[in-house]
Amino acid sequence: MVSEQPEERLVADVLVIGGGPAGAWAAWSAASHGARTVLADKGYLGTSGATAPGGTGFLYVEPDKEKREKAVADRLKSGGYLSEEPWIYRLMEQAYLNIQLVEQWGYRFPLDENGNLYKAHMQGPEYMELMRRVVKKAGVTILDQHPALELLTDEHGVGGARGVNRLSGKSWEVRAHSVILATGGCAFLSKGLGCNVQTGDGQLMAAELGVEMSGMEFSRQYATTAAFGTVTRNRVLGFASFYDEAGNVIHEGGPRQDHFFAVHLHKGPVYAMLTHGNTPEKQAIIRASTPLWFVPFDRAGIDPFTQKFPIKMRYEGTIRGTGGIRLVGDYCSTTVPGLFAAGDAASREKTAGARSGGGAYNASWAIASGTWSGKGAAEHALAHGKSADHRDLRPAGRYGLRHTAESAESIPVREVVKAVQNEMFPLGINYFRSEPIIAASLERLHKQWPLVRGGVGSSATARVQAREAAAMVVNARWMYSAALIRKETRGMHTMAEYPELDEAMSSRLLLSGIGDIRHRWEDVPRSYGSITPAVVVKERQSV
Amino acid sequence: MIELVSEDRCIQCGLCVKVCPTNVFDTNEDGLPVIARQEDCQTCYMCEAYCPVDALFVAHHADEKVAVTEQDLIDRDLLGSWRAIIGFGSRGKVSMAANDTTPILRQARSGIARGE
Incomplete structure (x- = not known):
């Protein structure tokens, strides 16, 4: 069957695919660097992605030499020595700068006990509602409910994408010299909070152009929820005691051993109760830190402070893993000219290594990689003389179309x-x-x-x-x-x-191919010297 | 999963159809949103957060249907309860972000490790 001619057509400099935080920052950055930018999201910029529904912590380290040196050393070790020092510094600096912008734009950070603004955590609904306004104000054309199905390509590289408008059923095409894949990781429709939009679409699109995946083995990540629910926020369970089916206590709260949930849930049902939320004051603090966690309980008529509830683990795949599209340049470029990746669609090994350790690293990575890819994509696109409309582009999709x-x-x-x-x-x-x-x-x-x-x-x-x-x-x-x-x-x-860790495997594992999967190893660059400076975009920089 | 669209409250603004990240709703001939693909609902509560008239209800169970009646939800003060916590629609009077107790969460946690 020949592919149909799309009914909705747009031409831009930069096309961002995906409207979670990474896509939002990428679109803002591209537009702020002077590119005509279109953002197409499968869902809606503001509700899409793992960040929007709940709260998320950030890797947020003040520009203090000692604090940052310690953060880098900690991460190199916990990341299994697959991350790169200059990239970790750069991540911290970029996230720090952009979070100051989030404050200027009106996000209402709370105060800590010393009366200082606390900027290492954000509530998703307000953060992403704000980001939508910022992206719009930057002049980006937002296409909601416009999932991309395949990329467009010619001998010069990528040149846009095609997809379908889910509300009208019409096909769309956006031609652009640069495309940023910010489609998220892949959690296989596990219903972990906000994760079902991320089905690995961007990784498939990139691979169809010959781009390699890196670190796909770092994907063994689950999060614990009430068995009936979706809200994956382990910090609330830090206040819980845990019980087996017969009601015997298996853990009384406080630090848990590695693999605690998996080991016990693998044996049989596990129940939890928030026994350490034992005063009205503590209960109020826990609730206000993570309000969505309590919504399903209030609706089910269960008081988690005084009643036991069953728990289970929902799979988070590469969303909280670190594997994905292999990046090659400082501004999140791939091996295909014009194709960039940001957020959880990209491999996060450069900053996180072999373990993401929860949302914080990935949430800051979304900010930073979005910002970097937006700059890279804008510069690549604006170097072209003619618009992408003049290119002889063909659809590159090969499977499931x-x-x-x-x-x-x-x-x-x-x-x-x-x-x-x-x-x-x-x-x-x-x-x-x-x-x-x-x-x-x-x-x-x-x-x-x-x-x-x-x-x-x-x-x-x-x-x-x-x-x-x-x-x-x-x-x-x-x-x-x-x-x-x-x-x-x-x-x-x-x-x-x-x-055990094998020193001989202190390298990244790259995969290529879709039907036949091949592999090769890549040394981790050991550059300790120069750090690519953070991207500084002023709030009202002209577009 | 999403269990209720209140025809009584709905003003047919179409926002839920547009904001649902997993495209659960269709619009029917009368302009009302209908739950067309309940099995695709990821129980993220975002539709409720955006509904300006609190006409939607997402039940607690992610994998099984939960029978609800509108009157019972009204009696239990559950319609619109999530939007009220976030503060959407409050014109800034309420902000989940400003009320975030994350910076003092560790105070509440102190004592657990010591077994108090």
Whole structure:
């Protein structure tokens, strides 16, 4: 089938795909550097992504030499020596600068006990509502409910993207010399808070242009929620005691051992109660720090301070892992001219290494990588004489699309998604990784691959979900392929047969290919000297 | 998951259809939002946060349907309860950000490690 001519067409300098924090910062940065910028999001800039619904902490370190040196040393170690010192410094500086802008733009940071503004945590709904206004004010054209389905390309590199408007069902095309993929990680529709928009679409689009993935083995990340709920905020569970099915106490609160939740949930049901929220004052503080966590409890009629509730772990995949699209330049460029990546779609190994350690590092990475990619993308696009409308571009998508179907039989989307989830979610496969179990799982995942080459319905929902299914199958195959190649335990990646870190593997693992997956190792650059300066954009810099 | 669109309260502004990150709603012939793909709801509560007239209700369960009635939700003061906490629509009188107790959360936590 030939691809249809899109009904909605736009031409820009920079196209940002994705409207979570990384996409928002990228669009703001690109527009602030003088580029005509379009942002297309699968959902809505303001509600999309893992940040918008709840609160998130940031890596926020004052510009104090000692504090920053300590933060860098801590991260090099916890990141399994796969991160780069200059990039960590740069991350801290960029996040610090931009968070001052967030304050100037009107985010209402609270006061700490000494009466100083506390800027290391933000509430997602207000943060992202503010970012939408900032992006609009910068002159960016926002296309909500416009999921991208495939990139456009020619011999000069990327040149835009095509997708579908989910509300009208019409196809769209945006031509632009630079494209920033800010589509997020991949959590396989686990319903971790805000995670279902992120199905690894950007990684598939990049790979279709020949871009490598890096660090896909660093994806063994789950978060604990009430069994019925979605709100993944472990800090509230820091106030809990935990019980087994018979009601025996298995932990009375305070610091938990590594793997506590996984070990116990792997054995059987676990219940929690917030026994350490034992005064009205403490209860009020806990509630106001993480209000959304309590919403499902209030609705279910459960008082978590006095009643036990079951817990479970929801998989967060590469959203809180660190693997993704391989970056090669200081401004988040990839190996394809014009193609950039930011946020959780990109590999975060340069700053986080082999372990993200929660939201803070990734939340600051979204700010910084968005800002850097926006500058890089703007400069790349503005170096062209003519607009991208003059290029002889063709769609680059190869899997899970109407025009690439190789059989008349439709892709069984729900079945494929369920089959992938059955391999990715179980703790016995993905958390407690061991060679024979991962190898058998990977074989089953490979069998799903031919299915996503089938036919696709014409509705917007069918088109988007078929493409998501293809993206999830390939992301899952990359993850377990990488897990089997890294025969050691490092950062968040573990392998039962290889419980120790192996010095010989202090390198990054790159994967290429979609049908056939190949790999190679890349040395971590050991540059301790120069630091690329942070990007400074004044609030009212002309656009 | 999303369980209720109150026809009584809905002003047909279309915002929920536009803001839902997972495209759960369709608009019917009368201009009302309908829950067209409940199984795609990720229970993120964002639609409720944006609804200007508190016409939506997301129940606590992410994976199973929960039967609700509008009158019961009104009686329990649950319609609009999440938007009220965030402060959207309060013209700045309420701000979840300004009320964030994260900086003093560790005060509440002190004592746990010592087993008090």
